[in-house]
């Protein structure tokens with residue numbers, strides 16, 4: 162058993178992933194890294210290091226010096242932030258992934274797990290029941306860099322035999338970290354406002370349907386694909402994932418079943434343009450067939466769990 166490096170470990174997904182895998186595989190096997198330095202011992206006892214994935218030398222050294230055998234590459238610049246900072250998105254998402262793959266082969270890493278995204282789709286992609294192999298011509302810098310990451314991953318697997326695997330995440334909803342810079346983060350923000358007793362102004366139109374998933378199912382999926390036998394995987398990091406699709410109005414209705422006086426109004430901004438290029442629903446059969454994708458939460462059970470946990474955290478906005 163070797164050592165697992167997590168990049169971007171202070172992000173929405175990385176934070177919860179480190180906690181989960183340190184419980185599952187042992188704290189001493191995990192090294193949590195991020196370009197930011199944590200303010201306190203966030204992972205209680207897990208070793209943390211500062212690592213900028215856009216710095217090739219630093220990525221090689223981190224892998225070599227810590228005898229890393231496996232990597233969860235979670236560092237990234239999400240869609241809304243990427244549109245405001247395209248150069249940063251390119252350096253982190255495209256160059257950073259190249260650095261991790263290149264160091265992976267040079268430093269003898271056994272396995273690399275990389276999340277892709279529904280951001281790889283674009284206006285020419287079909288809107289419903291989108292298959293794994295389809296038109297991927299995104300119009301956002303986030304999408305451009307994540308298609309690059311998909312193609313690089315497949316190339317390194319085919320050309321060098323590097324075991325790279327991963328999923329195309331939809332919008333991920335969770336309560337442990339505040340909403341960040343993704344286009345689907347309105348959903349997280351809506352729960353925060355509802356529990357804080359505030360009205361929410363949504364930056365997407367009320368009928369914008371997007372694929373989504375609750376964090377426990379997102380983590381469970383990543384562990385499933387990480388542990389899957391390599392010979393079962395037809396695809397590299399292109400497995401479509403989605404537990405359900407909804408629009409802001411439907412989410413509002415689901416939350417209102419628990420918090421009846423919660424109010425939402427709509428003021429679409431530049432993120433509407435990003436959302437308009439993404440599909441409404443995805444075909445997830447390849448993930449089901451190849452490694453047993455099986456989400457447990459539907460919209461209302463997610464709403465009940467989100468509200469319960471945010472109430473316990475006494476969140477304010």
Ligand SMILES: NC(=O)c1ccc[n+]([C@@H]2O[C@H](COP(=O)([O-])OP(=O)(O)OC[C@H]3O[C@@H](n4cnc5c(N)ncnc54)[C@H](O)[C@@H]3O)[C@@H](O)[C@H]2O)c1
Pocket residue numbers: 168169170171172173174175194195196197212213214215234235236237238239253257276277278279329330331332333334341342343345
């Ligand atoms: N959250 C979602 O809804 C979602 C959906 C689809 C795909 N994804 C993918 O999952 C991955 C993780 O997303 P997330 O939601 O946790 O994002 P996040 O923005 O919450 O976290 C990303 C982390 O990466 C770190 N980071 C930024 N630049 C870095 C650099 N140069 N070197 C090292 N670390 C750096 C940030 O400090 C942050 O902690 C990304 O690849 C993203 O594309 C996320």
